[in-house]
Amino acid sequence: MRFTKMHGAGNDFVVLDLRGGQVAPAPLLWQLLGDRHRGVGCDQILTIEAPRDMSAHARYAIWNSDGSRAGQCGNGARCVAAWLAREDAIDEANFVLESPAGLHRAERVDTDQWRIGMGQPRFEPSQLPMNGFADAADVYALDIGGERITFGATSMGNPHALVMVEDIDTAPVSHIGPALQASEAFPDSVNVGFAQVLSRDHIRLRVFERGAGETLACGSGACAAAAILMRRGDIDRRAIVSLPGGDLLIEWPRDDAGIDMTGPATFVFDGALDGAILGKTHA
Numbered sequence: 001m002r003f004t005k006m007h008g009a010g011n012d013f014v015v016l017d018l019r020g021g022q023v024a025p026a027p028l029l030w031q032l033l034g035d036r037h038r039g040v041g042c043d044q045i046l047t048i049e050a051p052r053d054m055s056a057h058a059r060y061a062i063w064n065s066d067g068s069r070a071g072q073c074g075n076g077a078r079c080v081a082a083w084l085a086r087e088d089a090i091d092e093a094n095f096v097l098e099s100p101a102g103l104h105r106a107e108r109v110d111t112d113q114w115r116i117g118m119g120q121p122r123f124e125p126s127q128l129p130m131n132g133f134a135d136a137a138d139v140y141a142l143d144i145g146g147e148r149i150t151f152g153a154t155s156m157g158n159p160h161a162l163v164m165v166e167d168i169d170t171a172p173v174s175h176i177g178p179a180l181q182a183s184e185a186f187p188d189s190v191n192v193g194f195a196q197v198l199s200r201d202h203i204r205l206r207v208f209e210r211g212a213g214e215t216l217a218c219g220s221g222a223c224a225a226a227a228i229l230m231r232r233g234d235i236d237r238r239a240i241v242s243l244p245g246g247d248l249l250i251e252w253p254r255d256d257a258g259i260d261m262t263g264p265a266t267f268v269f270d271g272a273l274d275g276a277i278l279g280k281t282h283a
């Protein structure tokens with residue numbers, strides 16, 4: 001079984017083309033591919049499939065390295081776009097990808113830079129990642145283990161919470177991240193971002209992801225953080241999000257518009273999974 005290892009600003013992926021039907025998806029396979037000792041190692045697996053919407057060139061699905069499924073992956077979308085541009089004959093200046101979150105315009109804007117239409121961030125209470133909050137607000141609060149945690153929340157097709165910090169380097173990522181994820185307020189868990197505002201067009205962000213832990217970058221998390229802060233009026237509608245693994249450009253011209261995310265997609269290597277080890281994943 002052939003695969004491609006890629007990363008988007010350090011958020012790393014195994015890309016699998018399932019369009020030939022040669023591989024049957026299985027949770028054990030995702031855990032094997034994600035395992036940094038016994039397998040290939042990645043934050044998420046991206047599977048490429050035939051589109052359901054005929055306006056799309058291809059559909060991608062996202063599996064976290066713990067085997068759980070995700071509804072969106074921004075860094076992964078750029079890598080899928082770059083992978084399709086290498087493998088298929090497409091118009092790199094304008095094609096459409098399909099994900100569980102919807103349809104996404106994709107275009108190459110430089111050698112390894114891609115712009116993806118990520119769709120609208122959702123702030124309606126029914127779309128938020130947590131239960132028990134009837135009204136949409138700019139800031140929510142939860143008491144977790146006697147500690148009051150305030151946060152913003154939105155959905156990019158996957159759930160995001162955002163905690164503001166004064167200094168990103170000392171943010172309590174590995175403490176508050178799992179605590180919010182384990183809270184019954186988040187029935188489907190949540191990706192937890194920690195943001196420090198540097199200026200009106202520049203923030204720093206770290207993300208403790210659902211199903212993967214802290215990653216070097218999270219594209220949907222960058223969209224979520226920027227949208228929460230733009231909606232509050234704390235930053236401008238075009239901003240750089242600096243993550244540990246690199247920078248992403250987020251543009252959200254109006255609340256009723258979609259978000260454009262621009263950033264890198266990098267090929268690392270192509271490989272093949274040994275048949276014997278593959279057999280163990282479908283036992």
Ligand SMILES: N[C@H](CCC[C@H](N)C(=O)O)C(=O)O
Pocket residue numbers: 011043044064069070071072073074075076158159191209210211212215217218219220221
């Ligand atoms: N790293 C991805 C997010 C994966 C989302 C996944 N962690 C989940 O929602 O469960 C990104 O660049 O958007």
